[in-house]
Amino acid sequence: MKPLFFALALVGAPVFADPLPSWNDTDAKSRIISFVETVTNPESADYVTPAARVATFDNDGTLWAEQPVYFQLIYAVDQVAKMGAADPSILISDALKAAAAKDYKALLETGEAGLIEVLRASHADMSLDQFQAEVAAWLDDARHPTTGMRYDDMIYQPMLELLRYLRDEGFATYIVSGGGIDFIRVFAEEAYGIPPEQVIGSSIVSSYEVVDGVPQIIKGADLFFVDDKAGKPVGIMHHIGRRPILAGGNSDGDFEMLEFTTAGEGARLGLLVHHTDAEREFAYDREGHIGVLNRGQDEGPERGWIIVDMAQDWRTVFASNAR
């Protein structure tokens, strides 16, 4: 009876299943698993109760791609182009005209003021419901310029596995993004299994109004909160009210989030996705206008953060369930 019982036990034992099959068997993977096993082991001195197992992740460049520009900016440009085609009289500035022509080079030359103008035209002075319906429709139609994929399919399979593994081990998984909170909430639940209440991001001031008897949230034009750099720990403590024990990012915009997370007592894990794979994704780090990673590369290793080398550590890049 004993050998049979043992064999049956093996069949059902989740401990023998690989929780991260899309990660190669490198140091990064073993350190992640070792961390999770430590904080979930009641016998460990570093055991963490389930309620305190909070993990926060950047979105752009960490959970989904961010090249050639942030996808939310592509949404803004596409919206202005659509609005301009319907009514060219709204294109009252160089920035709006550049956006309507989908001329990113000319748009970037209009500087921050021009970008804000394009973001306002596509994000502000409308109901939250309308905005989110527009984003959902755009996600259905739009395709990435080089991969031809849906934007919400350009999500990283190894990170999906990490999110699921953490949740299976009792963690709450949050997005903490410099991108727009209302934008990310449109796809985060389906794409990552992360519900709206676990999405933290940048936002504009909104108001509550009853319009023709219908109560609704109206997105205004002024900035409310910038959830980037030092704003990330602030956003975390505002929304969650407790310090994460694990944080993942990919750029220096995530530095403070990882610093705040790993400065806490007990076992902590910081993780930076390093974009090293020009063949399967994009290769970039110290220079450019997106996802710049200098301080994280320079100080991360000595702070004990895992620098994930996409080319070396990931067996696959994009989600296997891509449509």
Place this chain on the structure above:
Amino acid sequence: MKPLFFALALVGAPVFADPLPSWNDTDAKSRIISFVETVTNPESADYVTPAARVATFDNDGTLWAEQPVYFQLIYAVDQVAKMGAADPSILISDALKAAAAKDYKALLETGEAGLIEVLRASHADMSLDQFQAEVAAWLDDARHPTTGMRYDDMIYQPMLELLRYLRDEGFATYIVSGGGIDFIRVFAEEAYGIPPEQVIGSSIVSSYEVVDGVPQIIKGADLFFVDDKAGKPVGIMHHIGRRPILAGGNSDGDFEMLEFTTAGEGARLGLLVHHTDAEREFAYDREGHIGVLNRGQDEGPERGWIIVDMAQDWRTVFASNAR
């Protein structure tokens, strides 16, 4: 066999346990139970999936008492008195002097500017950790002027039962308070079983700073968000990102939250606690400086909201586990 089996089934059947034992068998109780049974019944046309079972509750006057003044104001006054005793030179205004003397009448006469000054002196320009440690110490020491109870014991047993009942039925229970988010988080988990990430409230601007190598959140002096009246639906959509199906309050500061909640499609429940019990708690509604309830009384019934009559509907008032 059949009668025995039936009897055994009855013994184990939770449906026969009263989920709200501190509620009298009045209309309010039966309407609450009927609502919960409807939205959790997969056979019902008004069935709601667990993820969408969001319930939001005001705190002051809804989950705990709020007389003779908001307890957070008592905290502020007690802190200024403590600081003034240690260093009288900080008492540079009439408002601070009135607070140091615990003279509420004189303090209220200094108007909103005076109150803000006292709130700033007790809430601003310190680390979040320090603030929350001070609040915890105060809760341990301070006692209510008329009941002699700990403030965090002056919580309503019927509402505790309602929170627990909702959670047992798959709801997420949130606090949505005009009071301070950082203040409420100190006691909400122990008092109500509501964790910090499910507390929404008013806040001041905070920042992230590394002080002597220690990363921390610093509470500044400027207002960030007022989570009252029309701010409540805004705060809800900012933090949760979905409309509640049940909302409970006690004053006109909760009107918009109930309006927004009950305007959604499908079964919805709005509930207002009406303070009618001078003997066991306090009786107040249309007049005064705290918990004024006019519009809710006038329009609530026709909107289908339950007006809970404390004296009639509640068998007990304060929590039975009071220390």
